[in-house]
Amino acid sequence: MLVENLRIPQEALDYDSELFGDDIGLDSIDSIEIIAGIDSLFGVQMTGVAKEHFRSVNTLTDYVYNNMK
Amino acid sequence: MxxxxxxxxxxxxxxxxxxxxxxxxxxxxxxxxxxxxxxxxxxxxxxxxxxxxxxxxxxxxxxxxxxxxxxxxxxxxxxxxxxxxxxxxxxxxxxxxxxxxxxxxxxxxxxxxxxxxxxxxxxxxxxxxxxxxxxxxxxxxxxxxxxxxxxxxxxxxxxxxxxxxxxxxxxxxxxxxxxxxxxxxxxxxxxxxxxxxxxxxxxxxxxxxxxxxxxxxxxxxxxxxxxxxxxxxxxxxxxxxxxxxxxxxxxxxxxxxxxxxxxxxxxxxxxxxxxxxxxxxxxxxxxxxxxxxxxxxxxxxxxxxxxxxxxxxxxxxxxxxxxxxxxxxxxxxxxxxxxxxxxxxxxxxxxxxxxxxxxxxxxxxxxxxxxxxxxxxxxxxxxxxxxxxxxxxxxxxxxxKSLSENTDKPCDGSKKIYICGIGRLMSAKPEDNPALSHVEINSGSFSELGIKMAFYRKLDRFSQLLLISGVRALKDAGLSPLPEDENALDFGISIGTSDGPLTEIAEFQKTIVEKGAAGGNAFSFPNTVYNAAGGYLSIFTGIKGYNVTIANSAQAGIQSVCNACDILTRGGEKTMLAAGVDENTHITEQLYSRLGLLGDNLPYSLKDDRSPLGEGTVSLVLTTEKKSKTYAQITGWGEAHRSVSPQDPEGSEPAMADAVMSALSMADISVSDIDFICGFANGSKSVDSFELAVYRSLFGKNLPTVYSSRSETADARAASCADQIALACSLLQGGCHVPSIGNPPEKKEYALCVGYGCGGSYSAVLLRRTDN
The missing domain is CATH 3.40.47.10 (Thiolase/Chalcone synthase)
Structure with missing residues (x-):
């Protein structure tokens, strides 16, 4: 989803890459897309969820895993 | 003026x-x-x-x-x-x-x-x-x-x-x-x-x-x-x-x-x-x-x-x-x-x-x-x-409401305009399928210009093309990054395109057709506006002055240069980046082939109306101050239009002649001073034969040598028009071996570049050799 919707080159993406850091540089518009993507893929609502859960692929995975019904 | x-x-x-x-x-x-x-x-x-x-x-x-x-x-x-x-x-x-x-x-x-x-x-x-x-x-x-x-x-x-x-x-x-x-x-x-x-x-x-x-x-x-x-x-x-x-x-x-x-x-x-x-x-x-x-x-x-x-x-x-x-x-x-x-x-x-x-x-x-x-x-x-x-x-x-005092005053005619930087990224025709050609863009294209992934990742192809040629042109002119003594407000951008970011627009629309209005994509939407490319270029380079994107068929790649010259002589800006850009993707390929316009004709081959489609971008840095390196001086420019069907230029001859003659008259020279022409032929018979006929009526028996920038790059529309100017610069400097109509000229002092747009629009730019 990150590679397709946010056009992050696959080779630049590790499980613990800082998504909002200098290299990948996601911003507020990207977070809207992440929220929409996770909602449609896993049915997990992330609107208003604390920033630290968006830090990396690992933190996003943990949040989704813990909140799936 | x-x-x-x-x-x-x-x-x-x-x-x-x-x-x-x-x-x-x-x-x-x-x-x-x-x-x-x-x-x-x-x-x-x-x-x-x-x-x-x-x-x-x-x-x-x-x-x-x-x-x-x-x-x-x-x-x-x-x-x-x-x-x-x-x-x-x-x-x-x-x-x-x-x-x-x-x-x-x-x-x-x-x-x-x-x-x-x-x-x-x-x-x-x-x-x-x-x-x-x-x-x-x-x-x-x-x-x-x-x-x-x-x-x-x-x-x-x-x-x-x-x-x-x-x-x-x-x-x-x-x-x-x-x-x-x-x-x-x-x-x-x-x-x-x-x-x-x-x-x-x-x-x-x-x-x-x-x-x-x-x-x-x-x-x-x-x-x-x-x-x-x-x-x-x-x-x-x-x-x-x-x-x-x-x-x-x-x-x-x-x-x-x-x-x-x-x-x-x-x-x-x-x-x-x-x-x-x-x-x-x-x-x-x-x-x-x-x-x-x-x-x-x-x-x-x-x-x-x-x-x-x-x-x-x-x-x-x-x-x-x-x-x-x-x-x-x-x-x-x-x-x-x-x-x-x-x-x-x-x-x-x-x-x-x-x-x-x-x-x-x-x-x-x-x-x-x-x-x-x-x-x-x-x-x-x-x-x-x-x-x-x-x-x-x-x-x-x-x-x-009330009119100003009579402000009729001559513009500063002493201002000279020089091309001091060129950035070029044009598709080359592949041998196996000359009808469709593409530019290769990879991470190296950006890293060599110091553009980080965090920045270019957000851009659609149209914006990426312009960014690469724009930054290349500025680097070539010694203006990237902008020097500290350069006022970012005195620096402007004028971009020409025929089809704009049509791929991003079409893909966005296809998603809406499939998922409804609630299914829009926040990431790609900003790229669906035609001026996103010029916006990204100004964000990356820090250029804060004039910033205009003109969509007007292929000739927009030369009209943008005319517009930039107007802004420079009116006194608004000291430096302008003028560019032509158009993309070729699965979307443009589908649309052009549905119209039956794709083929592999060479320019001036006069076979039928199917021409090769390419993509690319050419940026030119124009300045009113002569720098140590200049490619050419722009001594005249003109624009004209005569309304005709978008499918056929027939009937718009007077407009093409007008655009050329305005450029000549501004430079105060006559048709016999032109040493060669970089023309707009793209392989479509109706366009190419029309172009030659107008040249023959303008120049009579002494038709100057005519070159085509599209013989190797295919028709990248506005980018190819801007590329005609890049080709003329290179020829004026003695370089380049491309096929021509007529023998290479003995003297290369003045070059004429003419652009044609569907519906009967024309722009012309006249270049003069500068000796560095």
């Missing part, structure tokens, strides 16, 4: 608040909003369902077979022409009348219709020609059978204001006496789905300078008849006002959000005041951008207070609270309303304030009167209209 005064002599307006001027006066000055539930498409699943649509069907607007945006424009233009009393049955008048239209989402109704039908495999090819912004001004010109210069200004929500400013520039350059200028946009699921995805729509009617919780989209067109004062006076026209100044700037900050400190907005406002010779105290009413988003309203409050707080008689309102945000038409609709406020001595209101809102407004407004809910009757002598857009483009324009 004289600094002619430009005046407004006719008005036309159609939007949700009325189908004509009379209805709009009643509603807009009466505080009656046109916002209602969206009818054009389903808003199922969306948190917002309001819009400001025109209640007329396409066939009720005009009998022409055009896209809805063009039909709205034709309707408003008809009213403006009739209001001005212009006699367009007179051929001489028609040939001195041009069309410049501002637009944001182009032929989006046709794009929607095509891809909705295409989902079942039966898209109508006749919709394809209506998709791009290029078609709008040329079809309006065709409707009236006009012969003055055309252009589409595609700077998103500032387009409708910039088009008026450019019309004045064209009149001052002597290319026409009259312009039908303004803006148009139709209501679209694309824009609705995009702003919905960005969470930028208000669920209630938008409430600018009040709740500021989002925008309400609208549709419509505002058109003005703009004339030189001399022309208006000679025909005894009623003059509404003078366009006394304008300013255009870039934020160089963010692709959608305005700079929070309002710096870019204030640069445009101050430039408009300076060019009009006015101070902030001279303005009586401002029609604000006032979209109703929190970010816009906060930044605009700040710029208005900073510039105008000393003015104790200023009224400011946002008529978007009634018309909705009509995007590319907004600036033009608001210009019409601004002129009406002058003539009626009445400031229209911002509607939507409750009693408690009025209390809050008192604290935010300070001395400025925000005209809540009811119009203000007051003496109005001078009005400003402001527009701020995606891409960080800002535009401000001033209308004055």
């Amino acid at each position: 004289k600094h002619k005064r430009c005046v407004v002599t006719g008005l036309g307006l159609i939007c949700a608040t009325g189908n004509n001027i009379e209805e709009n006066i009643k509603n807009i000055f009466g505080g009656i909003s046109g916002i209602d539930k969206v009818k054009a498409f389903s808003t199922e699943g969306c948190y917002a369902e309001l819009g400001a649509e025109v209640p007329l069907e396409d066939r009720e607007l005009s009998g022409d077979d055009f896209d809805r945006a063009t039909l709205l424009c034709v309707k408003a233009a008809e009213e403006a022409v009739s209001d001005s009393g212009l006699d367009l049955s007179d051929e001489k008048t028609r040939n001195r009348t041009g069309v410049i239209v501002g637009d944001c989402v182009a032929g989006v109704a046709s794009i929607d219709r095509f891809y909705t039908a295409e989902a079942n495999g039966n898209g109508d090819p006749s919709d394809i020609g209506k998709m791009t912004a290029t078609a709008i001004a040329n079809n309006v010109a065709l409707h009236f059978n006009l012969g003055g210069v055309t252009a589409n200004i595609v700077n998103a929500c500032a387009a409708g204001t910039i088009s008026l400013s450019m019309a004045c520039d064209e009149i001052r350059a002597g290319r026409a006496d009259i312009f039908l200028a303004g803006g148009t946009d139709s209501f679209s699921s694309l824009a609705f789905g995009g702003f919905h995805a960005l969470h930028a729509l208000d669920s209630q009617p938008c409430s600018p300078f009040n709740r500021s919780s989002g925008i309400t989209l609208g549709e419509g067109s505002g058109m003005l008849v703009i004339e030189s004062y001399e022309h208006a006076k000679a025909r005894g026209a009623r003059i509404y006002c003078e366009i006394s100044g304008s300013g255009i700037s870039s934020d160089a900050y963010h692709i959608t959000a305005p700079r929070p400190d309002g710096e870019g907005q204030m640069n445009a406002i101050r430039q408009a005041l300076n060019s009009a010779g006015l101070s902030p105290d001279d303005i009586d009413y401002i029609n604000a951008h006032g979209t109703g988003t929190a970010k816009n309203d906060e930044a605009e409050f700040l710029s208005l207070h900073t510039v105008f707080d000393g003015n104790s008689h200023l009224s400011v309102s946002s008529t978007k609270s009634m018309t909705g945000h009509c995007l590319g038409a907004a600036g033009a609709i608001e210009a019409v309303i601004s002129v009406l406020s002058l003539t009626k001595n009445m400031a229209p209101p911002t509607v939507g304030y409750s009693d408690s809102d009025l209390e809050t407004l008192k604290q935010k407004a300070g001395k400025i009167d925000f005209v809540p809910n009811t119009a203000r009757v007051k003496n109005i002598e001078r009005v400003m209209s402001n527009s701020f857009a995606f891409g960080g483009n800002n535009a401000s324009i001033i209308f004055s």
Whole structure:
């Protein structure tokens, strides 16, 4: 989803890459897309969820895993 | 070139608040909003369902077979022409009348219709020609059978204001006496789905300078008849006002959000005041951008207070609270309303304030009167209209009731223009399939220019192409990064394109067709505006001056250079980056092949009308100061138009000759001085044979050598036109071995580059060798 919707080159993406850091540089518009993507893929609502859960692929995975019904 | 005064002599307006001027006066000055539930498409699943649509069907607007945006424009233009009393049955008048239209989402109704039908495999090819912004001004010109210069200004929500400013520039350059200028946009699921995805729509009617919780989209067109004062006076026209100044700037900050400190907005406002010779105290009413988003309203409050707080008689309102945000038409609709406020001595209101809102407004407004809910009757002598857009483009324009002193003064003719940097990225024809060629872009293309992945990842192909050639050209000129002593405000950008970011637009629309308006993608939406590419370029490079994107078929790649030269000689900027860019993707390939236009003909082979499609981008850095390295001097430039069918240039011969002869006359040389030509042939027989025939009639037996930049790169449309200039520079310097018609010239002193655009538009640039 990150590679397709946010056009992050696959080779630049590790499980613990800082998504909002200098290299990948996601911003507020990207977070809207992440929220929409996770909602449609896993049915997990992330609107208003604390920033630290968006830090990396690992933190996003943990949040989704813990909140799936 | 004289600094002619430009005046407004006719008005036309159609939007949700009325189908004509009379209805709009009643509603807009009466505080009656046109916002209602969206009818054009389903808003199922969306948190917002309001819009400001025109209640007329396409066939009720005009009998022409055009896209809805063009039909709205034709309707408003008809009213403006009739209001001005212009006699367009007179051929001489028609040939001195041009069309410049501002637009944001182009032929989006046709794009929607095509891809909705295409989902079942039966898209109508006749919709394809209506998709791009290029078609709008040329079809309006065709409707009236006009012969003055055309252009589409595609700077998103500032387009409708910039088009008026450019019309004045064209009149001052002597290319026409009259312009039908303004803006148009139709209501679209694309824009609705995009702003919905960005969470930028208000669920209630938008409430600018009040709740500021989002925008309400609208549709419509505002058109003005703009004339030189001399022309208006000679025909005894009623003059509404003078366009006394304008300013255009870039934020160089963010692709959608305005700079929070309002710096870019204030640069445009101050430039408009300076060019009009006015101070902030001279303005009586401002029609604000006032979209109703929190970010816009906060930044605009700040710029208005900073510039105008000393003015104790200023009224400011946002008529978007009634018309909705009509995007590319907004600036033009608001210009019409601004002129009406002058003539009626009445400031229209911002509607939507409750009693408690009025209390809050008192604290935010300070001395400025925000005209809540009811119009203000007051003496109005001078009005400003402001527009701020995606891409960080800002535009401000001033209308004055009384005419300025006779300001006819010669422009600085001593200014010379040099090409001091070239950035080029053009497709090379592959041997196995010469009909389709592509540019290779990879991470290395960006890293060698110091562009980080965090930046280029967001860009669509169209924007990436321009960014690469733009930064390459600046590096070549020693201007990247911008040197500390270089004033970023004296540096501008002018971009030409034929088809714009059509891939991003089509892909976005396909998603909406599949998922509905609620399925829009927030990531790609900002790239669907034509000026996103110029916006990203200014953000990366820090260029903060003029920033305009022109969509006008292939010749836009040379028209952008003419525009840049106008801006340099008018004194606005010291350095301009001028570019041509067009992409070739699965989308363009599908559309061009559906039209049966793809083939592998070589330029000037005169076989049939199927030509190879390529892609690319060429940027040129132009400056008025001779640098240590220069490629060539631009000694003359010209633009012209004669309305003909988009499929065939036949009948537009006089326009091509006009463009060439204007460039020669500016340089004060004759046809016999031209040593060689870089022509526009692309392999299509009707285009190529037409071009050669016009050269033969202009040059007689002594036809100079003709080169084609498209023999190796295929037709990359606007990019190929800009590439003709790059090829001429290289030939003037003694380099390059490309096939030619005629033997290579003995002397290489003067080179002529001519561009052709569908519908009968031409631009020409004359280059002279410089010795370094």
